[in-house]
Amino acid sequence: MVFLLGMGNFAVHNAVLESDHPLLGKVPFFFHLLGGRFSLYVEFAMLLGSMLVVAQGSSGWALFYAGYIAVNVVSAWLILSGRV
Numbered sequence: 001m002v003f004l005l006g007m008g009n010f011a012v013h014n015a016v017l018e019s020d021h022p023l024l025g026k027v028p029f030f031f032h033l034l035g036g037r038f039s040l041y042v043e044f045a046m047l048l049g050s051m052l053v054v055a056q057g058s059s060g061w062a063l064f065y066a067g068y069i070a071v072n073v074v075s076a077w078l079i080l081s082g083r084v
Contacts, residue, residue: 005066009069015076021079
């Protein structure tokens, strides 16, 4: 389940990056590293860490990650729909 949530998060995150929204120009400089894809590497590290911790039996971390994904999806919706 964590893997599927993470893949959905990657899709949403990539859609925001490809939208060229003006808000993306205001993020800190290190997010522009690697051609603007640094944040995808951070998301991958979070997904990998979450899967490793959940595999060890931490269901609380799975709930935290699900909440994190929910916040990301709402944020992406606000950006992509032009509400922000």
